[in-house]
Amino acid sequence: MIDLRSDTLTIPDDEMLKTILSAKLGDDGRVDENGRGEDLSVNELEDIAARLTGKDEGVLFSSGTLANTAAILTYCSPGDKVLVDEILHIYKSEKVVFEKSVGQLIPVLYKLNEKSKPDTQHLRQLMEENDIKLLCIENTHNFSGGVCLDANDLKEIYDLAKEFNIHVHMDGARLFNATASLNVDPKDLCKYVDSLMFCISKGLGAPIGSLLCGNNNFIKKLRQKRKLLGGNMRQAGVIAAPGIHALKHNIEKLKEDNENAKYVSEGIKDLKKIKVQDKVQSNIVMLDVSNTGMSPEEYCEAARKKGLKIRPVLENKVRLVFYNGINRKDADEVIKIIRDIDKSM
Template structure:
């Protein structure tokens, strides 16, 4: 089975497990006077994450969803408006913060432009009319097909927000963006106040996300993490894998995934039943809309599964394919062959 549903399917390397040093484990839930836990491996990982993003501090979370929730709760209160686009992952899949029965935050939607990036005019109008207390962006954009925001594009949002409105970036795949744009993660983060990123997608760790920001915000997020049930004890057993995941060689390896995504894109783009924005394929995600006389996305998914290929339905009638370590060039070439044959021979 060739499984392209998500890069969360990436399996950890043996050396990630071997990196667990029992001598460095401690209770991460017991804070010192500086708000740091007692697990040395977790502290090492948080220090590295802060350095890579150019922020003062970082905090380790078991999931990206919890990291994002802690970030929003650090900046916002019940009833506050947040600026975001309606296809952001944190709104479609993590929207409990917008549920009146729980946290009661109010989404204020800005539009995306033709490149599936924040429309500056729309965002400016929203800032004037809705007075959001936080601007949220996503980089890379999951439902936008993995498209990247460049440092210059983020700077334009910063200029619009000024010093009054903080910016939070859901950077679950921020390292994919950095590799694609040939820049550093620090450069991508310099004009945002806080950023989260995931270790367990393309970077290949089995668990974990980091939230990075200034010291005051991270101390607040640490208290919120406890209230959300995210405090861990000997969390170094997970942080050890994260340290390997953030090695430079592992980050550079993401280009292999991007190359395989381009092979997918080029192999299916000419199919008459596929609507694919080839310019949006910048990283490891290929998203296309199906326009077929017999199959909708759900039906095609089942047919492909029978033929040994698994993909994911997103939005209305679109399919997402994600490349990652463990998916080879031979695999994606086979997927191209199967998709084209399936959509032609009906």
């Protein structure tokens, strides 16, 4: 069975797991006057994350959801308005900051343009009409099929936000898939956001964790919010050590995942019933099943019976996500299965 439901399905290799045995452990929740914990492995991972992104500091979280939540609540107070797009992961899947019983923030929805990137004209209009506290963006954009925002896109968005004194937070869960696709240094993208989160437990292959990076003042407040949300951990070096290994050894490998996604999309672009997204940029491929006579759930079940696990997303689409457990032979089999399903319709 080939499983393309998500890149969270990566399994750490032996070399990564061995790093746990030699990790320097301490109480990460017991902090000094600078807010740093006593787990040296966590501190090392956070420092690497900050260097890679060009930010002052990084903070380890157990999940991207918790990291994004803590970041947004650091910027905002109940009743504040936050710019999000309708299918932004923070808004569509995480939601906690917008729950009336929890975060009590107010979402203001901006449009995506024909390239599935934030529509800056609409952003300007919303900024002029509303008292906005925070703008959230996503790179790569999950439910748009892994669309990448390049440095020019980000600069335009960031400069616009600063006209209105609005902070910009980036959900960069798959940031390094974007940098691999665009062939740029992470700093080239991260300099146009005030804070960002990236996951080490997706394509990078670590078992657990996400990093939140930003400037000193923001991070100091963020650490306080992390504690309030129950995000402090003790001997978290067992999480950090695989993360260090991932950042040192696995970033370059993401190019292979992106290439496999593009390879599959090319192999199925001429199907009669399935519409493949126009341009695959990273490790995600979206299939529109509107013309198949099947619901996304039914299509995924048909694929499962042939040996391929995929997942339904949005109203009429299914998603394939490539990662380091999937090789070119698997990609060829995926093409065959999808073509077989198309022929049977």
